[in-house]
Amino acid sequence: MAEQDSKQDKDPAIDGESPEVAEDQLAAGEQAPGAEDDEGPTEEELVQKLEEDLLAARDAVLRAQADAQNARRRAEQDVEKARKFALEGFCKELLPVVDNLERALEVTAGHDESVKPIVDGVELTLKSFQDALRKYNIEAVDPQGEPFDPQLHQAMSMVENAEVEPNTVIAVMQKGYTLNQRLVRPAMVMVSKAPAAS
Secondary structure (H helix, E strand, O other): OHHHHHHHHHOOOOOOOOHHHHHHHHHOOOOOOOOOOOOOOOHHHHHHHHHHHHHHHHHHHHHHHHHHHHHHHHHHHHHHHHHHOOOHHHHHHHHHHHHHHHHHHHHHOOOOHHHHHHHHHHHHHHHHHHHHHHHOOEEEEOOOOOEOOOOOEEEEEEEEOOOOOOOEEEEEEEOEEEEOOEEEEOEEEEEEEOOOOO
16 A cells, blocks of 8 residues: 555656656756756856966966066076176285285385386386286276365375365275276275365
């Protein structure tokens, strides 16, 4: 008896609807009773969203390419600076040697012929040093008679002098040097100033 009741529950013909009719309704796209109305985004909305995603992806690619170019350019500049200024420390160590050779020539100036061979040797040594420095773009800053430039010169004192314009270098106590136009050591100078009113 119980088996007959369960067969009656499962048989669609008993509910007044044949199995063929139920299949035809599902094939025609009708929703089963109790199914929710689940509408997704329209085709236009999907196209618009895809276009926005495409624009965002293009923008991200362009930004990544620009960042890569900037990083490559910075790396090239760093390598170029390292190459150009690698000799800076070595240059600073050599400059006192050049200074001493120049002082030796100043001290021997005006002496008799007995020291001439020594003076000639010192002059040749100094010239060799200066040629080597120039070969590697190390240039002397000797601003005698030029206007004072705080970017290249270091004023050690100011002296009243009516014969030249104020702020003119009237004496160079120690030459300065640049490496590839970058200052390695400023020139130590004495600068003129206008005389005080009497």
